[in-house]
Amino acid sequence: MWRLNKARHKARHKAGQQGGNLDELRLKRRENERALRQARRDRQLVSKRLLLNEDEEQPDVSMDTAPGGHDIVSLLHKLQHTGTEKEAHLKALSKVLRDPAAQLTFIKHENSMHLLVGLLTGSNAQCRLQAVRCLHELSHSSHTNVAPACLPATPYLLTYLSGPSTKFTELCLYTLGNMCPDSNVVREKLLAQGIIPALASCIENQRHTLAVVEAAAFTLSQLLQARDAPEKIIPIVLKSTLPSRLLSVLTPDPQFGLAPAIECAWCLHYLICSTDDNKELLAQGALSQCSSLLVSLGGAVTEGNKEDGIELLIWPLLRCVGNILSSCPEEDLNAQLTDAHLPASLCALVQAYLHTLPALARETVWVLNNLTAHSTEFCSALLTLNLVPGLIQLLPFSQGINTMILRILANIAHKKKEFCVQLMQLGLLSALCATLKMADQEMVIQSLDILFMMTVSSPVVAEEFVRQDGLSLLEVLQYNGAAEMRQRSTYLLEKHLLSYQQHITVDNMPDP
Amino acid sequence: MLQPEALQLRTEGRDEQQERRLSESEDGNNPFSFTPQIIRLHKDHELFEDGDIHRHMYLQDLYISEAEDKPALSVSEFACHISGCSAVFSALEEYEHHYNALHRHVCCSCRRSLPSARLLDIHIQEWHDSLFTILAQKQDMYQCLVEGCGQTFRTNKHRKDHLIRIHKYPPDFRFDKTKKERGRRETKRREQKDAAMEVVDDVCESEGVCEVMCNSPSDEPEGGESMETHECEEKASTEDVLAAAQDTESTAPRKPQYSYRIPNTVCFGHGSVRGFRGRRGRRK
Numbered sequence: 001m002w003r004l005n006k007a008r009h010k011a012r013h014k015a016g017q018q019g020g021n022l023d024e025l026r027l028k029r030r031e032n033e034r035a036l037r038q039a040r041r042d043r044q045l046v047s048k049r050l051l052l053n054e055d056e057e058q059p060d061v062s063m064d065t066a067p068g069g070h071d072i073v074s075l076l077h078k079l080q081h082t083g084t085e086k087e088a089h090l091k092a093l094s095k096v097l098r099d100p101a102a103q104l105t106f107i108k109h110e111n112s113m114h115l116l117v118g119l120l121t122g123s124n125a126q127c128r129l130q131a132v133r134c135l136h137e138l139s140h141s142s143h144t145n146v147a148p149a150c151l152p153a154t155p156y157l158l159t160y161l162s163g164p165s166t167k168f169t170e171l172c173l174y175t176l177g178n179m180c181p182d183s184n185v186v187r188e189k190l191l192a193q194g195i196i197p198a199l200a201s202c203i204e205n206q207r208h209t210l211a212v213v214e215a216a217a218f219t220l221s222q223l224l225q226a227r228d229a230p231e232k233i234i235p236i237v238l239k240s241t242l243p244s245r246l247l248s249v250l251t252p253d254p255q256f257g258l259a260p261a262i263e264c265a266w267c268l269h270y271l272i273c274s275t276d277d278n279k280e281l282l283a284q285g286a287l288s289q290c291s292s293l294l295v296s297l298g299g300a301v302t303e304g305n306k307e308d309g310i311e312l313l314i315w316p317l318l319r320c321v322g323n324i325l326s327s328c329p330e331e332d333l334n335a336q337l338t339d340a341h342l343p344a345s346l347c348a349l350v351q352a353y354l355h356t357l358p359a360l361a362r363e364t365v366w367v368l369n370n371l372t373a374h375s376t377e378f379c380s381a382l383l384t385l386n387l388v389p390g391l392i393q394l395l396p397f398s399q400g401i402n403t404m405i406l407r408i409l410a411n412i413a414h415k416k417k418e419f420c421v422q423l424m425q426l427g428l429l430s431a432l433c434a435t436l437k438m439a440d441q442e443m444v445i446q447s448l449d450i451l452f453m454m455t456v457s458s459p460v461v462a463e464e465f466v467r468q469d470g471l472s473l474l475e476v477l478q479y480n481g482a483a484e485m486r487q488r489s490t491y492l493l494e495k496h497l498l499s500y501q502q503h504i505t506v507d508n509m510p511d512p
Numbered sequence: 513m514l515q516p517e518a519l520q521l522r523t524e525g526r527d528e529q530q531e532r533r534l535s536e537s538e539d540g541n542n543p544f545s546f547t548p549q550i551i552r553l554h555k556d557h558e559l560f561e562d563g564d565i566h567r568h569m570y571l572q573d574l575y576i577s578e579a580e581d582k583p584a585l586s587v588s589e590f591a592c593h594i595s596g597c598s599a600v601f602s603a604l605e606e607y608e609h610h611y612n613a614l615h616r617h618v619c620c621s622c623r624r625s626l627p628s629a630r631l632l633d634i635h636i637q638e639w640h641d642s643l644f645t646i647l648a649q650k651q652d653m654y655q656c657l658v659e660g661c662g663q664t665f666r667t668n669k670h671r672k673d674h675l676i677r678i679h680k681y682p683p684d685f686r687f688d689k690t691k692k693e694r695g696r697r698e699t700k701r702r703e704q705k706d707a708a709m710e711v712v713d714d715v716c717e718s719e720g721v722c723e724v725m726c727n728s729p730s731d732e733p734e735g736g737e738s739m740e741t742h743e744c745e746e747k748a749s750t751e752d753v754l755a756a757a758q759d760t761e762s763t764a765p766r767k768p769q770y771s772y773r774i775p776n777t778v779c780f781g782h783g784s785v786r787g788f789r790g791r792r793g794r795r796k
Contacts, residue, residue, distance in 0.1 A: 032574055036565050043556060045564060047571035225555075266567065273555045312570055315563045319553070326550045358585045359562030366551065366559065373548040398588040400559065411548040437607050439591030439600055449546035476615075479595045487543035 043227065048178040049218060050140045051171060053133075071096045072105045076112055079119070090119065090130035097137035106138065107149040117153050132157070132171045139178035147182035154179070155193050161202045161216075169206070170215045177219030180226065187226055187233070195223070196236050203245045210256040213249055217263030220246075224270035234274050243271065244284050250293060258313050265290075265316035272320050278327035287328060287336045290320045298345030301352045311360055314349065318360075322367040330374045343371065343378055347387045350394065358401065365394075365404040372411040379412040383422050388412070392431050398440065406435070406446040413450055417457035424454065424461045429468055436473045441482055448477070448488040455496050462497060471497060630659060638668075 039045045075093045079086060096102045106112050120131040135153055138146055157172045176195065179186050199216050206212040220242065223233050237243070246268055252261040268286065272278055278286070294317050297310060328336055346368050353360040372378045382388055391409065395402045409428060413420050428450070435447040451470075455462040465471075474497070477489035553559055562583075569575050590607040592599040594615055601607045617632040618625050621640045626632040634655060637644050647653055652664035654671045658679050665671040675681045 029569075029574055029576075032572065033565060033569065036568050037561065040556075040561060040564055045568060047568045049571060270555060273553065276552075309570070309575065312567065312575075315566065319560070319563070323552055326552045355585055356583075357562075357566075358583055359559075359566075363559065363563065366553070370550045373550045396587045398586045402588060407548075410546050414546070414548050434590075434604055435588075437590045437593070437604065439589040443588060444593070446546070449544055452544045453546070476593050480593045481595060484543070485593070491541065491543055 045225075046181040048140050048142075048181075049174050051136060051174050072102055072109065072112075076106075076109060076115065079115060086119065086124065087126045087130055090127055090134060094130055094133040094137055097134055100141060100143070103138055103141045103146055104143060107146055113149055113152050117156065120153055121156050129165075129168055129171075132160075132168060132175065136171050136175045136178075139175040144182045147179040147186050150175075150179060151186060151189055154190060158190075158193055158195060158198045161198050162205060166209055166212060169202070169212050173202070173212070173215035173219050177215070177222045180219065180222040184228070187223065187228075190223075191233065191236070195219075196233075196240050196242065200240045200242045200245060203249065204241065207245075207249060210249075210253055210260045214260040214263050217246065217249070217260060217267055221263055221267045221270060224267055224274075229270070230274040234271060237271065238275070238280055243268075243281055243286070247284060247286060247289055250289055252313065258307065258309055261293075262309075262313045262316070265313055265320065269316040269319045269323075272323045276327070278324050282324060282328055282332075282336060285336075287321065287324050288338050290317050290324070291337055291342050292339045293317055294321060294349075295339045295341045295345040298348050298352075299341075302348045306352075311353065311357060315360060315363070318349075318363050318367050322363070322370050325367075325370040333375055334377065340381070343368065343381050343387060344385050346371070347390055351390065354394070354397070358397070358399070362400045362404065365391075365401060365408065369404055369407045369411065372408055376415045379415050379419060382408075382412060383419060388423065388426050388428075392427060395431055395435055402435070403440070403442050403446060406443065406450060410446065410450045410453065413453040413457070420454040420457035420461055424464055429454070429461070429465050429470070433468055433470055433473060436470075436477070441485070444477070445482075445484050445488065448485065448492065452488070452492055452496075455492065466497060631657065 036045065072093075075089055075096065078089045079093070082089070097106060116131055116134055119127045120135070122128065122131075135150055135157070138150055141147070154176065157176055160172045161169060163169055176190065180190065199220055202216045203213055206216075220237070223229065224237070226233060246264040249264050250261055250268075252258045268281075268290070272281060272286070281287075294314065297314050297317070300307070301310065301314075325333075346364050350361045350364045350368075353364070372382065382391070388409070391405050394405050409423065413423055432447045432451055435443050436451075438444060438447075451465070455465060471493065474489040474493050477485045478493065480486055480489075566575075587602070590601045590604055592601075592607065592610060592615070597615070599610055601610065614625055616625070617627065617629055619632060619636055619640070621636070624635065626635055634657065638654070644653060648666070652666050654665040654668055656663045656665070656671060656674060656679075658675070661679070663674065665674060676683050
């Protein structure tokens with residue numbers, strides 16, 4: 001994966017070369033992470049990609065050239081007036097445009113874009129390449145008014161998407177992708193200029209050039225994340241051939257790596273979570289493909305084949321499966337989900353990532369909940385595949401993991417009384433005796449809910465609960481501050497467990 | 513719970529008996545509300561935050577494969593759910609310890625916590641049972657506190673002597689805390705104060721042996737009678753348990769977050785399932 005390799009080299013390179021220690025790097029990463037989290041909270045989470053030159057290893061802005069101003073003007077002047085060496089000037093310009101200040105200077109300069117577009121569409125292939133490189137640098141700007149300034153170039157960029165040159169196409173794509181998040185106006189223009197069909201045919205025609213596929217999917221993902229995407233963009237995308245194209249590229253190529261699949265998976269996630277009704281995608285096999293892929297990835301992870309960045313692909317796939325399940329009617333579930341290994345793979349993923357990426361583990365158990373909610377078959381599978389003990393062992397872990405696990409166990413208990421007995425045999429009652437003592441109110445209430453279902457199911461379960469001294473736990477809860485706890489525990493005691501008391505003496509006879 | 517019509521629609525694969533049981537339980541008072549449901553999460557849901565950040569770190573070339581700072585996996589805490597007790601624990605054993613020490617053998621009438629079921633029984637009998645008082649005038653009703661001894665005595669004092677002479681209880685044992693708190697205990701009972709402290713006081717008050725031996729009803733403050741408290745195994749274990757309980761209770765006890773007090777008529781403890789220990793006859 002060229003991205004990941006580059007990142008690792010950068011870290012080592014920086015550490016070695018500049019004498020900067022890894023601590024500084026770590027600090028910088030943490031700062032960046034904090035900024036990203038804040039941006040997400042503000043619904044402004046945007047990232048752009050910079051395609052580096054072949055000779056570059058890292059996108060350092062440490063230029064030898066003096067800050068932008070004069071260079072831009074002089075370069076533009078040279079470009080306008082010299083016949084030869086345009087290519088060299090353009091190359092120099094692209095290097096200068098790495099600097100944010102220079103970018104602003106450029107767009108303020110009259111006719112600069114016009115000049116660039118002229119070179120972009122000229123007869124000199126090398127000039128076209130360098131011109132698009134300049135545009136690419138501009139597109140990467142964090143100033144939101146730079147992208148609109150590049151709009152004159154977009155019709156041509158779109159046209160070039162069906163061209164033969166890989167590098168050139170990649171640059172066009174990433175440039176367009178970088179421009180998408182910056183403004184409504186840009187997106188509207190791009191949509192009007194046909195970016196969706198252009199992307200669709202690009203992926204179709206270049207499906208064997210995985211670098212281009214990756215770039216196209218990235219660009220699409222930028223469009224799909226826009227705030228107005230559900231109304232303006234997603235309907236168009238769903239009507240196009242893009243969904244099936246994305247699905248067809250989903251399986252990673254062993255040689256090229258995970259990158260194109262990652263981009264496609266994120267696109268699918270944005271598509272699926274934006275609409276309530278995903279019948280189209282279901283019909284195209286989205287659920288079966290995503291789940292099969294999850295199974296094979298889960299298998300790889302379990303075997304220790306944790307390829308670098310594999311979770312970057314697992315994550316969006318989980319979300320696709322989790323959300324698309326809500327569009328899948330119960331009766332179709334088995335037809336759609338052909339891979340019976342899914343429950344086991346999901347449980348394996350939870351165990352694999354519990355300590356390293358708890359958020360991923362949490363999303364995995366969310367998917368398990370959606371899988372088991374309305375399906376007796378999958379509930380049964382969890383029992384017969386002996387996956388339940390592993391889930392019960394996860395009950396200590398908070399922040400959304402144990403509450404979701406209780407949901408899954410409740411889903412199982414809800415289906416059949418035999419399941420309740422089996423759950424009892426697997427130790428759920430003693431686990432509940434512990435969860436009933438937790439500080440988290442939701443855990444206690446959910447535990448009471450499961451307990452109700454289980455004790456109602458069979459006298460065997462009720463007796464066992466009493467035998468484990470569960471009644472005293474319920475008594476305590478009868479006088480808890482929260483009404484939900486009081487009502488449930490009182491109801492359980494009075495209606496169901498009363499008859500299972502083992503020591504009733506005259507003194508202790510309950511009042512009628 | 514699912515409405516009956518909805519139940520019918522979902523009979524596929526569901527056990528008929530389970531349904532019947534569930535629907536039988538569906539009266540208006542049934543507070544249980546769990547139904548399995550598929551949870552949809554939209555793009556900006558907070559559950560998705562970490563994954564999104566991970567993705568964008570990768571896009572911005574900030575990804576590294578080895579996690580530098582391992583994100584903390586948090587573990588649920590345990591809390592004592594007895595109204596008024598705000599103790600929180602990080603381990604289940606601590607909770608059990610706390611509960612067993614402070615809440616298990618509690619007398620309904622005077623709220624004292626006794627170290628064992630047997631001592632609770634004896635306490636209730638000797639302190640709160642009028643019949644006992646009557647019978648004790650004519651027969652030996654005071655049991656020896658040492659399990660298995662079986663001897664009975666006419667008065668409290670006789671028993672005390674027996675414990676010292678035969679069972680070697682040290683005569684000079686003093687349980688100072690108890691002595692100090694005694695006068696204040698009644699006034700403090702209704703005050704809104706640190707729940708943890710309140711509970712501890714109760715126990716200090718009530719290390720079963722000395723109370724039982726002194727034979728004073730709860731409403732009379734203990735006067736001059738020395739807490740000639742005598743050590744016994746139970747007492748020692750109470751002390752240990754107390755110490756442990758004090759250690760494990762959170763150092764910054766929270767104020768009770770709810771004011772739902774347990775009525776005095778209700779009592780928890782071994783064997784008191786739906787009965788009320790120490791009270792004969794009906795509760796109001």
